[in-house]
Amino acid sequence: MLEAAELECERGARTLFRGVSFVLRPGELLRVAGANGSGKTSLLRILCGLSRPSAGEVRWNGQPIAGIKEDYARELVYIGHAPAVKDDLTPRENLEISCRLAGRAASALALAAALERLRVPELPVRKLSQGQRRRAALARLLVSETPLWLLDEPFATLDAEGISLVDGLMGKQVDGGGAVVYTTHQEAGSRSTRVVDLGAGA
Amino acid sequence: MLALARTVVHRDLLLALRRRSDVGTALLFFVIVASLFPLGVGAEPNLLRAIAPGVIWVAALLSSMLSLGRLFAADYADGTLEQMLLAAAPLGVVVAAKTFAHWLVSGLPLVAIAPLIALQYDLAPGLYGVLALSLLLGTPVLSLIGAIGAALTLGLRGGGVLLALLVLPLYVPVLIFGAGAVEAVRDGLGAAPHLALLAACLLIAAVGTPFATAAAVRIALD
Numbered sequence: 277m278l279e280a281a282e283l284e285c286e287r288g289a290r291t292l293f294r295g296v297s298f299v300l301r302p303g304e305l306l307r308v309a310g311a312n313g314s315g316k317t318s319l320l321r322i323l324c325g326l327s328r329p330s331a332g333e334v335r336w337n338g339q340p341i342a343g344i345k346e347d348y349a350r351e352l353v354y355i356g357h358a359p360a361v362k363d364d365l366t367p368r369e370n371l372e373i374s375c376r377l378a379g380r381a382a383s384a385l386a387l388a389a390a391l392e393r394l395r396v397p398e399l400p401v402r403k404l405s406q407g408q409r410r411r412a413a414l415a416r417l418l419v420s421e422t423p424l425w426l427l428d429e430p431f432a433t434l435d436a437e438g439i440s441l442v443d444g445l446m447g448k449q450v451d452g453g454g455a456v457v458y459t460t461h462q463e464a465g466s467r468s469t470r471v472v473d474l475g476a477g478a
Numbered sequence: 479m480l481a482l483a484r485t486v487v488h489r490d491l492l493l494a495l496r497r498r499s500d501v502g503t504a505l506l507f508f509v510i511v512a513s514l515f516p517l518g519v520g521a522e523p524n525l526l527r528a529i530a531p532g533v534i535w536v537a538a539l540l541s542s543m544l545s546l547g548r549l550f551a552a553d554y555a556d557g558t559l560e561q562m563l564l565a566a567a568p569l570g571v572v573v574a575a576k577t578f579a580h581w582l583v584s585g586l587p588l589v590a591i592a593p594l595i596a597l598q599y600d601l602a603p604g605l606y607g608v609l610a611l612s613l614l615l616g617t618p619v620l621s622l623i624g625a626i627g628a629a630l631t632l633g634l635r636g637g638g639v640l641l642a643l644l645v646l647p648l649y650v651p652v653l654i655f656g657a658g659a660v661e662a663v664r665d666g667l668g669a670a671p672h673l674a675l676l677a678a679c680l681l682i683a684a685v686g687t688p689f690a691t692a693a694a695v696r697i698a699l700d
Contacts, residue, residue: 324564325563325564326560326563326564326699326700327699327700328700345568346565346566346567346568349563349564349565349566350566352564354560354561354564356557356560357557358555358556358557358560359556359557360556360557360558360560360561361556361558362493362556362558363556364493364496364497365492365493365496369492373485373489374561376481376482376485377482377485377486377561377562377565377566377572378564378565378566379482379565379566379567400496
């Protein structure tokens with residue numbers, strides 16, 4: 277479903293990576309590995325269409341994503357470094373807004389269930405800890421029904437229970453025929469995972 | 479697509495409601511700047527009547543610019559702007575909705591409060607309506623043009639000053655037609671030509687600027 281062809285990324289004058297190619301099929305889990313500064317986040321941003329690669333292209337079901345922007349965006353959930361939750365809103369409001377932005381209307385019940393499952397208290401996000409913010413962001417995974425997840429350091433700042441929970445969600449996603457691309461430093465994850473290694477960095 | 483735009487407007491209004499002080503500051507700035515002139519130039523009624531349209535419009539311009547920084551910067555910092563790029567509608571729609579919400583909280587209050595401020599300048603009775611009408615047509619243009627500048631200066635150090643330098647020259651036509659409308663009525667001419675030109679500015683800006691702003695946001699996030 278997702279295909280990366282000879283991707284190259286330049287930041288300033290230096291080349292972070294070149295010649296990154298892979299094909300991701302339904303039911304596959306792909307881990308992006310590499311040292312700090314090797315371009316893991318840049319690769320993920322290229323895969324979801326936020327940045328353009330300096331060479332190569334990303335294809336979704338055979339079509340270059342540059343040509344099918346919103347249609348492609350509807351197919352994916354991207355959770356980046358920044359948790360993308362507003363401090364002044366509650367987790368519930370944040371979740372509801374991001375669902376609507378993604379073009380889906382989740383029921384109030386589904387929203388509450390997702391937040392409860394991740395144990396996020398219903399306080400303004402300003403009052404939450406880093407780990408709880410992360411959980412509030414990750415709650416999007418529970419209400420999404422998209423085939424592709426792109427997760428940048430999903431385990432960062434989570435406790436052991438949170439990690440196993442997210443790991444379980446990722447497992448369920450691939451079992452259900454979805455695909456996940458994620459970056460992590462931890463050797464987390466019990467299931468067999470394909471790895472794209474970006475090496476030691478520039 | 480329309481539902482998504484409504485979501486964005488609703489979201490930004492909700493955020494403004496939770497951060498009422500931000501909205502209040504820009505409005506208070508307008509009130510204070512516009513009130514400083516009568517104190518500074520003295521209580522000579524003819525002079526005040528002469529400068530009123532220009533002063534009130536310049537104060538509105540500055541106040542609208544003051545709030546531009548908020549348009550994208552906070553969403554850029556916490557990553558929600560990124561998510562809006564991945565929304566299920568074209569970025570132009572999202573940006574237009576955000577700009578509209580920005581006008582609702584920063585422009586519309588100016589329209590409402592300007593006639594009250596104008597009392598200090600002892601304008602002729604018929605002028606208050608024209609002043610409000612010119613602001614009603616003009617302030618959305620300020621938000622639309624300002625959005626381009628706000629997007630272009632995203633993530634820059636000292637972006638605030640650069641924003642002013644970028645945007646203020648582009649505000650000139652709005653200032654001329656806006657203040658001109660009030661002056662024309664004061665001088666016994668009709669305001670229709672000026673208001674028609676303002677409306678034309680609004681139409682052009684409404685159609686053209688969201689694309690430019692969207693492009694600038696894309697560049698900022700690349």
